[in-house]
Amino acid sequence: MRAPKPIAAPAALALPLLLALAACLAFGCSDDRSGSATDATSAAPEAEATATSGGAAKPSSDRLVTYTEERAPCADYTPTRMPLFGDVHVHTSFSFDAAANTTGATPVDANRYARGEPIPFWPLDEEGRAAGRFAIDRPLDFLAVTDHGEFLGERRLCRTPGSPSYDTPYCETYRSDQRQGMAMLGAVITTETPARVAEICGEDGALCREWASEPWRRIIDAAEGAYDRSAACRFTSFVAYEYTGTPGTSNYHRNVLFRTNVVPDGPVSYVDAPIDSLLWKGLDAVCDRAEGCDYLTIPHNSNLANGRMGPYRGIEQTADARRAYAEKREDREPIMEIFQHKGGSECINGLSSILAEPDELCDLEQVRTIGRMKSRVTIDRLPDGSVEMGRVTEKIEECAEGAVGEYGMVGAGCVDETDFIRSNLLVGLEEAAELGANPVKLGMIGSTDTHAATPGAVLENDWRGHVTGESTPAERLEQGLLTSNIDGNPGGLAGVWAVENSRDAIFEAMQRREVFGTSGPRITPRFFAGWNLAADLCAAPDMVKRGYAEGVPMGGDLAGAPADAKPGFLLSAARDPQGGRLERLQLVKGWIDTAGRRHAKVLDVAGEVDPEAGVDLATAKPTGDAGHDTLCTVYRDEDFDPALPAYYYLRVVEEPSARWSVHDCLRLPEAERPAACTDSPYPPVIREMAWTSPVWYQP
Secondary structure: OOOOOOOOOOOOOOHHHHHHHHHHHHHOOOOOOOOOOOOOOOOOOOEOEEOOOOOOOEEOOOOEOOOOOOOOOOOOOOOOOEEEEEEOOEOOOOOOOOOHHHHOOOHHHHHHHHOOOOEEEEEEOOOOOEEEEEOOOOOOOEEEOOOEOOOHHHHHHHHOOOOOOOOOHHHHHHHHOHHHHHHHHHHHHHOOOOOOOHHHHOOOOHHHHHHOHHHHHHHHHHHHHHOOOOOOOOOEEEOEEEEOOOHHHOOOOEEEEEOOOOOOOOOOOOOOOOOHHHHHHHHHHHOOHHHOOOEEEEEOOHHHOOOOOOOOOOOOOOHHHHHHHHHHHHHHOOEEEEEEOOEEOOOOOOOOOOEOOOOHHHHOOOOOOOOOEEEEEEEEEOOOOOEEEEEEEEEOOEOOOOOOOOOHHHOOOOEOHHHOHHHHHHHHHHHHHHHOOOOOOOEEEEOOOEOOOOOOOOOHHHOOOOOOOOOOHHHHOOEOOOOOEOOOOOOOEEEEEEOOOOHHHHHHHHHOOOEEEEOOOOOEEEEEEEOOOOOOHHHOOOHHHHHHHHOEEOOOEOOOOOOOOOOEEEEEEEOOOOOOOEEEEEEEEEEEOOOOOEEEEEEEEEEOOOOOOEEEOOOOEEEOOOOEOEEEEEEEOOOOOOOOOEEEEEEEEEOOEEOHHHHHHHHOOHHHOOHHHOOOOOOOEEOOEEEEOOEEEOO
8 A cells, every 4th residue: 555645660761751651650551441449448439429518428329439519520530540739738818827927818819829820929019018929830739728727816806906806915016026926826825725815805715716707707718719610620629727736835736627618617726625636526516427517637747746746645544545536536637747848757767666777768858856956946925925035955855755845846855756657657556456446547648838828839949938037048048936947848749549639539538548748749659559469560551450459559458468478569650740750669668576666667669779860059950860750660578477567658759859948049149148058957959759648457
């Protein structure tokens, strides 16, 4: 039992063939698309629902999606599923800490940006208005704007002349400075027992809940206005919000995403429900599946959690209570964010609880590494509600056994095994063996966490900032307030394998964990596991169809091991047509041995490292002509032991490219370049990546 911690490859192919090959990887390499997935644990229901406005859908046998809303079926549909790219972590001027407050960008603007339209952006003119315009390089397929649910009412009361709270001393101080106001509200959610500010909200908080209704309605309307319900299915937008818990200045955030426009009257926030089980309980009370309301929650970048993202916080430590928690989390929290603006959450080197070789790729945009000295901001709250800030420097260490840390949100504090998905998945395997339910059965996505209303703005060579203080190259290259500026990065993207681009199809892909994340590029990975996958499957014209028929896709369970069988894995990927070429495919395995020890290893299974590949830092251009447009292989785990629980996932690695900071340094005259251009804690050369959800094996 884990008790909760007390709170304290083929050769490179010609580029003109890439799109055809990507389609082949996505849909299968034959003209016949009539096949269907047969694995009950991973396939969507073989049903198309009659369009409804709520309540139970009426299934037929036509499609692998159940419609729960009124809409036209998508003309572009495939039972072997298509890759869709989106962003499900996006803030606008409706968020208390958003840089979009300077540009005025709203949820409507964020949806416009995701669809390819330019929106107001930095720089600001002399009157403080957005003088610039910014457009995404390529439209996204789907979007969830996730403004903070905690302070919609508070901000409206303090910013609306004539409101019941506008002239209070608190609101006057709040309005005096943007960063001061952000810190004042942020202090509310850094405690284990959050409470609304009585001076603004009244003793019972009712005034703030009442004043939150108007911005919440505008959030819903923005998603509805952007959603394409026609058969063209050009763009899908979800109603969503962020649940923003920051106890001990550690990350405990989650995004809440609703399946349709049938949603509660307002967000269930961290103030209402300060632990995850209470969040699900609160949402269940106001969002009933039987009445057409459905939701899932998505934990943020756990790399800044200081051990607080581990399971079982605040519940009884009986087997029954832990099992109920695990079953609830499997149902309502099937995926997590592996990469975003504040860094990567895949893995970290040096954990004493994991037996593994060092993995240099764990350091991609890693804001905390064990043994590193890290400067962090300090925030002290004064009696009048204002705050004072300073800085201290501390060494990053592992969390002590049975303890949690603090200050992860400012890039500091201790590191726990549950802060990173690779080690946290091993915690889940241990618990599943004891309970029969896995409290860490999480698929993987990426997102940006942009606070500038720019979803999908992930280009290293054209990053224009996500948060306040990142509007120019000079600003971005300095040290920021939080894990931002030189510590930050453009963020990642969420990928799903869905039969069509509709709310129901994407939501169901997330539910079954058939999703993947990238560090920015639109890499398309496929991952199947099975007991009898043919060694020559990569060459089969119906490769994907057979992958579904003979195995399970990413997010599935590999069950029923035959005697003496060794699992096989189909691993394939196509490069982003506008990104770098692929270097290699890696199979990541984690398992628990007979002595209860935790293990992880990374296997190169296709492609190779080219020692000639690199980056010319004087131009930020890649050197050499290495890499692949596509990679595919079938790998068999000859070390498999059917008595041991294990997980597997695919990691796709691009050839080396220049970090965003190199591009920004080159934009400045040499005499004006800050210290980060010559002495940065972050390598100037990176390897972009993609990660699939795992496949699990539990004896």
